[in-house]
Amino acid sequence: xxxxxxxxxxxxxxxxxxxxxxxxxxxxxxxxxxxxxxxxxxxxxxxxxxxxxxxxxxxxxxxxxxxx
Numbered sequence: 001x002x003x004x005x006x007x008x009x010x011x012x013x014x015x016x017x018x019x020x021x022x023x024x025x026x027x028x029x030x031x032x033x034x035x036x037x038x039x040x041x042x043x044x045x046x047x048x049x050x051x052x053x054x055x056x057x058x059x060x061x062x063x064x065x066x067x068x
Contacts, residue, residue: 032053
């Protein structure tokens, strides 16, 4: 399954640009909880938490669909 990249609009009203991850207006926004140590490690290494979580969800869904 392929997911469309999130779209963003520049603050100056310019054309939308495609980004591989993110939140855009009508897309559902959810909160997830991660262990403090995991969060600290992700931040310490400069890894974007949201992007990593979304990638994990896509990978888990793909694994479920292929195992089905």
